Amino acid sequence: MTDPTDNNVKVPDGYRKGPVLLRRGQVPVTTTDQNLLARGAPADWVHTDPWRVMRIQSEFVEGFGALAEVGPAVSVFGSARTQRHDPDYHLGREVGRRLVEAGFAVMTGGGPGVMEAANRGASEAGGLSIGLGIELPFEQGMNAWVDLGINFRYFFARKTMFVKYAQGFIVLPGGFGTFDELFESITLVQTQKVTEFPIVLVGSEYWSGLLAWLRGPVLDKGTVSERDLDLIQVVDDPADAVLAVQRDALTRAADEAAAASDPS
Template sequence: MSDDGVPAPGSGYRKGPVLLRRGQIPATTSDQRLLTRDEGADWLHGDPWRVMRIQSEFVEGFGALAELGPAVSVFGSARTLPDHPDYALGEQVGRRLAEAGYAVITGGGPGIMSAANKGATEAGGLSVGLGIELPFEQGMNPWVDLGVNFRYFFARKTMFVKYAEGFVVLPGGFGTFDELFEALTLVQTHKVTEFPIVLVGTDYWQGMLDWLRGPVLERGMIREADLALLQLVDDPDEAVRIVRDRGAELRAAERAAAAGAERAQEEAEAEADEEAEAAGGE
């Protein structure tokens, strides 16, 4: 998603597939209720049912996206207005990714998300939106071709990572930072197969990179190699080239590893056959 901002009050509240308005709007979100430390033993009765709901979100997400094909997740602020240069940049990123054969995945909301979805749709690509339950309804932006709504952030975040071959991150706030650093952490700790993470907008991101290269690196909190996980560009074409080239490298490495494992298996089977024959001859 990235920064959701605060939509105009009174437009509604989306809870999974359900839309609530006026007196039906709850005081807390599903995530908030899940993460609240309940007193007493009430959680014994409520949380097991929550597990079933969480499971259903994963099942629905996997089912909707399983045949997506090559895709890239694009993040950025929901507060960016259509007349802002960052919005035009988001459109270009979405368009270039679609022209390169990628589906474009966003949070499905307004701002940069809408811009990237618009660019992808206008270029004839598949435009995907992964929505989230919020205090007030945002709804899917009109450029989303395939939309999935989630109650829980962690289920939604899984989809952003599982079905993407790379991340392109445009200017945004806390939500964007969260998604960016989660992706970095997953790659750094080898929880996912390495994929490219490209920041677009030198004027916006350079200060953060200077901070990472300065006190964060100097105090030993990260390694020099960790900084190489981030690429900084201003040109949407360059962002797409990095994603495409790195994706091709990773796929080639995976094919080579698979071929090597297959050869090793064949050699092991041949050796076992020879030992069996030798044992039979004795």
């Protein structure tokens, strides 16, 4: 067999498919144009991974375009199962109202429950109420209090929007989806992927068991540090939750102003 690394042997350029180089048995027998223009061709190509990449790209483009100019915003999370008569619903509504009064837009997952409550509070207060929905097997739909809504296929694209365009997270009682957003936000701050990002839990009674576990066996095991746990603030009053986000925003603005005026 000829050694392709031999300097006297010319390695064929192969077949280029965009940035991908194919050689030998990987070279396709038809071209992309042929597949595109063929009549009666199967439609399964729209479900292949390269096409999914385009869908993912489009979600980022649409999300960035829709949210780039919303101004200061705060992401509010909580259970989709919370009923309108539940105290947590009234808590979410109050958080949404107070955020708007403090000059923030409100972003939620756009669904029912606590999400609807926060969107409702924001809309009733005359502020910008944003919903970032997600395609699910059980359709939730966008709640009626969303003024600007975007629906995503992919969780990771949606999560990026929650972090990129928010100045903090306020987390009300919720389930697995809420826990997922909470721990991802903690991880992003802990690893300094995002900085100066307040994370506020509302409802000390609800969160006390989780925090006791974190400060007990988890901390004792050394898998987290005391500094990591200090990233989480716990309050019961919606006013305190909003104040925590406001305080962080003011500190950040002061730091940026100081850095801009520093001649060095």
